[in-house]
Amino acid sequence: MKPLTVNFRSKAALTLADAQIQQSIEHVYTGFFKGRLTAAGDTPDWEDLRTKGKAIKDHTIAHLDYYLGLLTDNVEKNGGSVFFADDAEEARQHIIDLAHKRKIKTVIKSKSMVSEEMGLAEAMTDEGFETVETDLGEYIIQLANETPYHLIAPAVHKSRADVAKLLDDDYKDGDRVPDATELTMMARKKLRCVFERADMSVTGVNFAVAESGSIALVTNEGNGRMSTTVPRVHVAVMGMEKIVPSIQDLSTMLRILIRSATGQRISTYVTMVNGKRKPDEEEGPEEFHLVIMNNGRQKLLEDAQMRESLNCIRCGACLNACPVYRKVGGHAYGWVYPGPIGAIVTPVLTGLKDAGNLPSASSLCGACHDACPVKINIPKMLLELRYRTAEGSTAKEERTSSAKERGIWKAWRMGMMGRKRFDIGSRIASIALKPLSRNGWLKKAPPPLSGWTSTRDFPAISASSLKSILKKRSGGSK
Amino acid sequence: MPENTTATLRPDRVTLFASCMVDQLAPNVGESTVEVLEYLGVSVDFLNDQTCCGQPAFNSGFRSEAYPVAERFIDLFEKVKGPIVVPSGSCAAMVRNYYGDLFRDNKELADRAKRVGERLFELTEFVSRFFGTDAISGKRVGAATYHKCCHLLREIGVDEQPVEMLTNIEGLEYSPLERADVCCGFGGAFSVKMPDISSAILDEKLDFIEANGSSTVVAADTGCVYQMQGGLRRRGSDVQVVHIAQVLAESIRNSSTSEAKR
Amino acid sequence: MADRAKFIAGVTAGLGRTEVLSPISITETAGFEDAATAKANADKASTDASERSIELADQMAEEAAKAGWKVHRASNAEDAASYIARICVEKKATSVLRSNHDALDQIGVDAAITNTGATLDTTEHSGDYSQDQIEKSKSKAFSAEIGITGVDYAIAETGTVVLHPRSGLSRLVSLAPPTHIAVLRPGEVLDSLDELFAMERNDFMSGELAGSMNLISGPSKTADIEGTTVTGIHGPLEVHLVILAG
Numbered sequence: 001m002k003p004l005t006v007n008f009r010s011k012a013a014l015t016l017a018d019a020q021i022q023q024s025i026e027h028v029y030t031g032f033f034k035g036r037l038t039a040a041g042d043t044p045d046w047e048d049l050r051t052k053g054k055a056i057k058d059h060t061i062a063h064l065d066y067y068l069g070l071l072t073d074n075v076e077k078n079g080g081s082v083f084f085a086d087d088a089e090e091a092r093q094h095i096i097d098l099a100h101k102r103k104i105k106t107v108i109k110s111k112s113m114v115s116e117e118m119g120l121a122e123a124m125t126d127e128g129f130e131t132v133e134t135d136l137g138e139y140i141i142q143l144a145n146e147t148p149y150h151l152i153a154p155a156v157h158k159s160r161a162d163v164a165k166l167l168d169d170d171y172k173d174g175d176r177v178p179d180a181t182e183l184t185m186m187a188r189k190k191l192r193c194v195f196e197r198a199d200m201s202v203t204g205v206n207f208a209v210a211e212s213g214s215i216a217l218v219t220n221e222g223n224g225r226m227s228t229t230v231p232r233v234h235v236a237v238m239g240m241e242k243i244v245p246s247i248q249d250l251s252t253m254l255r256i257l258i259r260s261a262t263g264q265r266i267s268t269y270v271t272m273v274n275g276k277r278k279p280d281e282e283e284g285p286e287e288f289h290l291v292i293m294n295n296g297r298q299k300l301l302e303d304a305q306m307r308e309s310l311n312c313i314r315c316g317a318c319l320n321a322c323p324v325y326r327k328v329g330g331h332a333y334g335w336v337y338p339g340p341i342g343a344i345v346t347p348v349l350t351g352l353k354d355a356g357n358l359p360s361a362s363s364l365c366g367a368c369h370d371a372c373p374v375k376i377n378i379p380k381m382l383l384e385l386r387y388r389t390a391e392g393s394t395a396k397e398e399r400t401s402s403a404k405e406r407g408i409w410k411a412w413r414m415g416m417m418g419r420k421r422f423d424i425g426s427r428i429a430s431i432a433l434k435p436l437s438r439n440g441w442l443k444k445a446p447p448p449l450s451g452w453t454s455t456r457d458f459p460a461i462s463a464s465s466l467k468s469i470l471k472k473r474s475g476g477s478k
Numbered sequence: 479m480p481e482n483t484t485a486t487l488r489p490d491r492v493t494l495f496a497s498c499m500v501d502q503l504a505p506n507v508g509e510s511t512v513e514v515l516e517y518l519g520v521s522v523d524f525l526n527d528q529t530c531c532g533q534p535a536f537n538s539g540f541r542s543e544a545y546p547v548a549e550r551f552i553d554l555f556e557k558v559k560g561p562i563v564v565p566s567g568s569c570a571a572m573v574r575n576y577y578g579d580l581f582r583d584n585k586e587l588a589d590r591a592k593r594v595g596e597r598l599f600e601l602t603e604f605v606s607r608f609f610g611t612d613a614i615s616g617k618r619v620g621a622a623t624y625h626k627c628c629h630l631l632r633e634i635g636v637d638e639q640p641v642e643m644l645t646n647i648e649g650l651e652y653s654p655l656e657r658a659d660v661c662c663g664f665g666g667a668f669s670v671k672m673p674d675i676s677s678a679i680l681d682e683k684l685d686f687i688e689a690n691g692s693s694t695v696v697a698a699d700t701g702c703v704y705q706m707q708g709g710l711r712r713r714g715s716d717v718q719v720v721h722i723a724q725v726l727a728e729s730i731r732n733s734s735t736s737e738a739k740r
Numbered sequence: 741m742a743d744r745a746k747f748i749a750g751v752t753a754g755l756g757r758t759e760v761l762s763p764i765s766i767t768e769t770a771g772f773e774d775a776a777t778a779k780a781n782a783d784k785a786s787t788d789a790s791e792r793s794i795e796l797a798d799q800m801a802e803e804a805a806k807a808g809w810k811v812h813r814a815s816n817a818e819d820a821a822s823y824i825a826r827i828c829v830e831k832k833a834t835s836v837l838r839s840n841h842d843a844l845d846q847i848g849v850d851a852a853i854t855n856t857g858a859t860l861d862t863t864e865h866s867g868d869y870s871q872d873q874i875e876k877s878k879s880k881a882f883s884a885e886i887g888i889t890g891v892d893y894a895i896a897e898t899g900t901v902v903l904h905p906r907s908g909l910s911r912l913v914s915l916a917p918p919t920h921i922a923v924l925r926p927g928e929v930l931d932s933l934d935e936l937f938a939m940e941r942n943d944f945m946s947g948e949l950a951g952s953m954n955l956i957s958g959p960s961k962t963a964d965i966e967g968t969t970v971t972g973i974h975g976p977l978e979v980h981l982v983i984l985a986g
Contacts, residue, residue: 009672012672012674012675013674016674016675016678024966027966027967030967031963031967059763062755062763063761063762063763064751064755065748065749065751065752065755065757065760066760066761066762066763068747068748068751069744069748069760072744082744084743084744084746084747086747134974135964136962136964136965136973137962137964140964140965153963153964153967154964155964155965156964156967158965158966159966160965160966163965179968180965180966180968180970181970183965184962184965184970184972184973185972187973188972188973188974191974192882192974195882195974196878196879196882211772211944212944212949214949220960220961220962220963220973221960221961221962221973221974221975222915222960222973222974222975222976223973223974225911225915225954225974225975226915226974228911228952229911229912229915230878230912232871240751245763245772246772246773246941247937247940247941247944248773248937248938248941250933250937251932251933251934251936251937254933255933262963265807265897265898265957266807266898266900266933266955266957267957268956268957268958268959268960268961268975269954269955269956269957269960269975270954270955271952271953271954271955272940272952272953272954272955273951273952274949274950274951274952275951277951278906278951279869280865280906280907281865281905281906281907281910281911281951282863282865282874282877282907282910283874283877283878283881283910283911283912284905284911284951284952292747294747294750298750298751298754301751301754301755302753302754302756323660323661323663323679323682324675324679327675327678327679327682328675360668360671360672361668361672361675362665362668363628363661363663363664363665363666363668363669363676363679364537364628364629364665364666364668365628365632365661365665366628366629366632366633367628367632367659367660367661369632370632380579383536383537383539383576383579385539386537386538386539387539387541388539389539390538390539390540390541391539391540391541391542393541401539401540406540409535409538409540409543410543412534412535412543413535413543413544413546413547416498416529416530416532416547416550417529417546417547417550418527418529419526419527419528419529422498422501422502422529422530426501426502441708441711448670449670451669451670451671451673452669452670452673452708454673454677455673455674455677455680455709455712456677456680456705456708456709456711456712457707457708457711457712458704458708459503459504459704459707459708461502461503462502462503462504462505464505465501465502465505466496466500466501466502466505466508466509466524467501467524467526469505469508469509470508470509470512470524473509473512
């Protein structure tokens with residue numbers, strides 16, 4: 001998927017003005033966010049589980065080379081094939097070539113963000129394969145020709161009327177809007193025929209178990225199960241970091257993933273696949289292919305400050321907790337991963353130069369850090385990326401701050417390096433702003449504060465500093 | 479944070495760090511902080527040379543500018559003994575949780591910063607930890623609610639203690655604010671750099687404040703106070719947003735008995 | 741194309757090393773417990789399952805109901821079979837598919853079903869591995885109105901039925917038909933996910949890991965449209981759990 005991060009501000013502005021989307025995004029808080037809180041509250045050892053989950057991921061990433069080798073050995077032992085893709089184009093081309101080789105007609109896709117990095121569905125359609133997204137949310141946005149709005153709920157921004165227009169050929173504006181059940185049954189009917197004729201599936205991977213060569217899929221709909229059952233060829237795609245060492249680790253990881261994603265104790269279906277179908281099975285794929293993709297994760301790995309982002313298990317909890325995501329929506333982030341996790345990985349994976357706005361689009365409230373099941377310190381990484389955009393600390397070309405901005409902070413520093421100038425500067429500002437203020441407030445402030453007063457009154461600067469006030473008060477100053 | 483109200487461990491002298499915003503924009507918050515501490519029997523010193531902890535530049539990524547200002551802060555405050563109290567969760571968080579990262583290439587300075595951080599407290603944290611949330615009894619009539627400033631909540635770990643302090647005030651009708659722990663949208667320079675997003679987040683907060691119906695909103699960080707008050711004023715609302723130091727100081731002044739607790 | 745050695749060498753370099761290091765297992769993660777430990781954990785889980793079978797069955801009933809299973813506590817085999825027959829009648833089922841689980845033989849479900857007039861088929865493997873036979877099996881499952889299975893395990897913590905598809909138990913019998921009925925016997929309920937994965941790990945260490953595993957916790961559902969939960973998107977719209985008495 002081509003990054004459009006450079007459009008962050010304008011896309012955000014469009015979403016802020018869209019009352020219907022603002023209403024739709026509320027579900028992310030009232031449903032998922034609240035759900036996670038309740039589920040966490042009902043789980044007596046929740047904090048221990050988070051600690052354990054973080055330990056599993058830290059350990060896995062620290063030994064990623066070893067576990068990649070182990071996973072590959074075991075997938076091959078089970079009769080599967082492993083393809084290593086340096087980047088999204090390589091991965092995509094491999095899957096397309098495979099589909100041609102196997103004379104595939106119909107491809108079904110189960111939810112996979114990694115496949116979005118590849119732009120896979122679109123590419124396969126262009127190659128002449130009937131390619132159908134089977135996760136209801138993904139199906140809806142496929143019909144709408146859009147990209148996912150959220151990691152877990154790709155069509156969260158769509159209203160029922162939007163969905164009706166996409167699913168029901170007869171629906172016109174002004175008709176009674178079908179309810180969610182009616183729309184869901186329409187989709188069930190349409191997709192059921194597709195399942196029956198599909199000859200290849202592409203699924204994601206929630207966790208790949210290194211010691212057994214297994215993959216685990218977490219779903220609620222049943223499309224994950226269909227995808228690992230009906231077609232002759234099953235291709236699973238994963239980012240290289242989605243590994244856990246042992247089968248036993250799934251117990252911890254499933255608990256924290258599912259509760260954090262939707263607030264459920266467990267998803268309706270958890271499917272563990274240990275390769276292609278066994279010789280004595282009635283159905284199941286003849287072939288199992290695992291595509292392990294790098295696509296820039298190397299950069300995160302090498303980057304000591306950013307490496308922790310590879311611990312992400314893609315639950316979406318940070319999105320649900322983020323006051324910024326809940327206002328600007330998923331598309332503003334311009335690439336596959338929205339929200340706080342997107343704000344830290346997208347700049348590294350697609351280039352900080354165009355994505356510099358993403359780490360700045362945050363009040364640093366820390367809600368994402370609180371919400372993360374594996375305790376990823378997202379605020380710390382946002383600050384790190386801000387350092388790079390401001391001063392080009394890691395690479396000169398990453399600096400995108402203007403000379404004006406750098407000048408402002410230089411002046412700020414000079415003003416803070418001595419008490420006298422701190423006081424004088426403040427008194428000058430106080431006097432300068434006085435004509436603009438009434439009753440201690442300004443309706444219009446000069447730049448760089450004019451952004452503030454576009455929507456809020458700004459406080460006047462005090463005529464006296466605390467230092468002088470306390471001096472007048474008896475005792476107390478040194 | 480565990481409360482420790484053993485009389486023998488109660489400090490009787492602290493140094494006040496105002497924070498640049500309180501110092502120059504809202505000195506009455508600083509005055510109120512001194513009043514509250516003196517009421518508790520704590521004498522307060524003020525370092526005249528203080529300016530800023532460096533957070534604004536650090537949060538904007540300009541670490542080369544933040545560094546000397548932060549180093550100056552450490553130079554100044556390591557010279558005093560005893561606890562340092564600041565009426566701001568975000569400044570306390572900067573010193574305690576982020577100076578380590580800012581000084582990551584200078585181990586010696588980072589260690590010095592750590593030692594200062596160990597005795598630096600946000601105001602409500604200081605009061606509840608050493609004196610208890612029931613240490614201040616006073617009177618302030620009116621309906622009030624409380625917004626949980628993000629850094630105080632998540633970086634310092636102060637959650638319900640200020641609420642307990644408010645409910646201890648005679649005449650104060652407290653009701654909890656819905657989504658009290660959701661950000662007000664301030665975020666420092668973010669509020670000016672991306673004012674449309676900051677204001678959209680603020681609008682939601684103000685809707686909940688108006689729905690709550692209290693005439694006063696209490697918060698513990700001046701930036702948040704101004705974000706919310708500025709927005710309410712723009713809406714033509716009469717709701718007052720007041721720093722908790724001021725509320726506590728007012729309640730002490732109004733109270734019929736104003737003896738300091740020992 | 742990226743070859744394995746080069747890809748992994750890149751990761752090693754990214755980690756700041758020149759060679760792959762075998763990890764020292766750390767106690768905070770499950771680590772790689774040896775075969776003896778794995779067996780001990782699995783035995784503990786099995787023992788627990790049988791010693792507390794009544795308590796766990798009760799907990800399972802409660803959690804399964806919360807998860808959206810329609811739960812029926814059967815007083816005996818006959819009661820179980822007639823409950824299943826009642827569902828066939830209610831659904832006006834003409835074609836029913838069942839797995840080869842012992843539990844279903846035990847309750848003598850076949851007669852009860854065929855007496856309703858429905859055709860009953862089993863997911864018995866014909867020994868024919870041709871693509872043609874596979875397509876036939878698929879169609880059978882897609883056209884059946886009701887799918888019936890036993891369980892391989894159940895998990896009380898979450899109200900989950902665990903199935904290991906294999907010869908005599910297809911993947912689709914519990915997925916394609918719009919109604920799925922699972923018959924649970926006492927002693928089959930494990931306490932939590934920990935116990936399940938202990939059993940799975942032990943199977944793996946003894947070289948007997950099943951080809952695949954499905955954890956099923958209620959009817960298929962989605963909340964993708966306006967956050968409204970709707971049951972029955974691709975999997976069964978209705979799931980029944982018949983719990984046999986001890």
